[in-house]
Amino acid sequence: MELDETKNEYKVWAIFCHLISFISFGIPFGNFIGVLTLWLLKRKESDLVNENGKEAINFQILCYLVGTICFLLWPFGFGVVIALFFCIYACFEIVLAAIKANQGQVYRYRYSLRLIK
Secondary structure, eight states, X not given: OBOSOOOHHHHHHHHHHHHHHHHTTTSTTHHHHHHHHHHHHHTTTOHXXXXXXXXXXXXXXXXXXXXXXXXXXXXXXXXHHHHHHXXXXXXXXXXXXXXXXXXXXXXOOSSOOOOOO
């Protein structure tokens, strides 16, 4: 999906919608709260930021669900393997989404729960 907004300011905010999950990684619930806060503050200013923010929030919800499953399966050894592969996948997807946002486009995560529409 390509939007006609190409102002650099909005592109930067759209990029931050995805990359803020890396910045706030060490804070409990930081990746979700960071994305949600940024989206709530900037969603009405730009369709580009609004759409990228919704995609980022939906993906972070999926990350929490996978993290919970990994935590529950950790004692059996499966959680370690799933967490490792999903972490690599999530980093790859977030970087791809940031690149698309820099091009003024909205990246649709391949595997994401579309709870916020």
